[in-house]
Amino acid sequence: xSHTGDNQNLPVVKNEVRTETCRVDEDVVTEPSIHISQExxxxxxxxxxxxxxxxxxxxxxxSRCFTAAIxxxxxxIAKFIQIMVFRGTxxxxxxxxxxxxxxxxxxxxxxxxxxxxxxxxxxxxxxxETHFSIAPRIKHxxxxxx
Amino acid sequence: MTNDxxxxxxxxxxxxxxxxxxxxxxxxxxxxxxxxxPLLIGDNGAPKIWLSAPASPPAKMWHQIVRTNRSLHExxxxxxxxxxxxxxxxxxxxxxxxxxxxxxxxxxxxxxLRPIGLNIFGNINxxxxxxxxxxxxxxxxxxxxxxxxxxxxxxxxxxxQK
Numbered sequence: 001x002s003h004t005g006d007n008q009n010l011p012v013v014k015n016e017v018r019t020e021t022c023r024v025d026e027d028v029v030t031e032p033s034i035h036i037s038q039e040x041x042x043x044x045x046x047x048x049x050x051x052x053x054x055x056x057x058x059x060x061x062x063s064r065c066f067t068a069a070i071x072x073x074x075x076x077i078a079k080f081i082q083i084m085v086f087r088g089t090x091x092x093x094x095x096x097x098x099x100x101x102x103x104x105x106x107x108x109x110x111x112x113x114x115x116x117x118x119x120x121x122x123x124x125x126x127x128x129e130t131h132f133s134i135a136p137r138i139k140h141x142x143x144x145x146x
Numbered sequence: 147m148t149n150d151x152x153x154x155x156x157x158x159x160x161x162x163x164x165x166x167x168x169x170x171x172x173x174x175x176x177x178x179x180x181x182x183x184p185l186l187i188g189d190n191g192a193p194k195i196w197l198s199a200p201a202s203p204p205a206k207m208w209h210q211i212v213r214t215n216r217s218l219h220e221x222x223x224x225x226x227x228x229x230x231x232x233x234x235x236x237x238x239x240x241x242x243x244x245x246x247x248x249x250x251x252x253x254x255x256x257x258x259l260r261p262i263g264l265n266i267f268g269n270i271n272x273x274x275x276x277x278x279x280x281x282x283x284x285x286x287x288x289x290x291x292x293x294x295x296x297x298x299x300x301x302x303x304x305x306x307q308k
Contacts, residue, residue: 030264
């Protein structure tokens with residue numbers, strides 16, 4: 001190792017081919033200049049899986065019923081436009097507007113049930129919200145708290 | 147200690163990397179501080195960067211601030227992610243400039259980890275680690291280029307260990 005102090009007597013390792021780690025016995029940690037707004041939430045894998053798969057089972061059915069209701073409504077609106085604007089001959093049957101209302105109603109009921117049923121995803125989300133509402137703000141990423 | 151260092155699963159070191167004029171051939175980790183890796187530069191087609199910073203004194207906790215070219219901190223921006231030229235800025239101050247050449251070698255032409263609390267910086271010609279200079283060296287078949295802090299208890303006058 002060529003140790004020279006040619007720049008303000010600083011130790012220098014220069015023009016070497018090394019096959020071992022260069023050990024520096026000096027504390028290089030200094031005061032940082034960036035800020036972190038809040039302590040990060042420590043999300044463990046189990047909680048991540050709860051977030052990923054822990055949604056209430058009613059959610060999928062809410063989505064299906066709601067999509068079906070919207071689909072039926074679009075057809076109904078198309079028929080309505082055809083009758084009113086283009087003076088078409090087709091007529092709207094009672095079941096055609098009752099069916100989307102039923103589908104929408106079922107979606108609403110299932111949503112309400114899902115809202116009140118306990119589920120793991122909701123619990124983790126609540127934990128995260130609680131963390132960010134009480135977690136102390138940190139001034140620097142490296143030096144203490146505000 | 148150094149064997150305990152956990153590296154990201156998708157981290158694949160460059161076969162040849164130049165950091166501020168120092169060439170790393172088959173080197174896994176550029177810097178190691180008490181078992182932490184502040185900077186990792188991986189080769190996944192385009193360069194991938196991981197950056198961590200000490201979080202609280204006496205620097206036992208570390209925060210990851212860039213993960214696979216994705217910033218995890220509002221003040222940190224990764225410019226050019228997915229391309230062959232990447233810059234990382236902290237509050238609009240450049241802390242890393244990296245480019246991958248057509249021959250597959252990547253070069254760090256500018257490095258300044260002082261904004262994230264580490265006295266490591268350099269330009270195209272030399273690298274400063276604390277008060278130590280590394281100029282035009284080649285590190286070959288070694289897991290860590292520069293290891294910092296393991297022998298802090300008895301610092302010698304000239305702090306680079308032979």
